[in-house]
Amino acid sequence: MKKIATEKAPGAIGPYSQAVVYNGILYTSGQICLDPATGDVTEGGIKEQTHRVCQNLGAVLEAAGTDFDHVIKTTCFLADINDFADFNEVYGEYFTSKPARSCVGVKSLPKGVLCEVEIIAAI
Numbered sequence: 001m002k003k004i005a006t007e008k009a010p011g012a013i014g015p016y017s018q019a020v021v022y023n024g025i026l027y028t029s030g031q032i033c034l035d036p037a038t039g040d041v042t043e044g045g046i047k048e049q050t051h052r053v054c055q056n057l058g059a060v061l062e063a064a065g066t067d068f069d070h071v072i073k074t075t076c077f078l079a080d081i082n083d084f085a086d087f088n089e090v091y092g093e094y095f096t097s098k099p100a101r102s103c104v105g106v107k108s109l110p111k112g113v114l115c116e117v118e119i120i121a122a123i
Helices: 046-064 081-094
Strands: 002-004 019-022 025-028 071-078 100-105 115-122
Touching: 002 046, 019 046, 025 046, 046 081, 046 115, 071 081, 081 100, 081 115
Parallel strands: 071 100
Antiparallel strands: 002 019, 019 025, 025 115, 071 115
């Protein structure tokens, strides 16, 4: 098992890794909309936060030697399921290969953010 870490995505805010690779498969921890340079939550609504989440995931994918086209599955968490359409609009700009996905509304997310996404990808 290999741990993946990059300064181009926020560091873990707990006892976990940004991602691990096992048997040629990348498993990321959930990414939220933290700016990796400042550690601050991205200002704005669901669209701005989703862009930052996807940029963070892209950095982790790159550090692992893969990309969005190799994503197998995503799990998406929304603090307000009513944001689904706007989230989906931005999500679709990054996940053009249309991987399998689960998307659920949750009561709350770390630091009060609006969305979190984790992925499984082939290396």
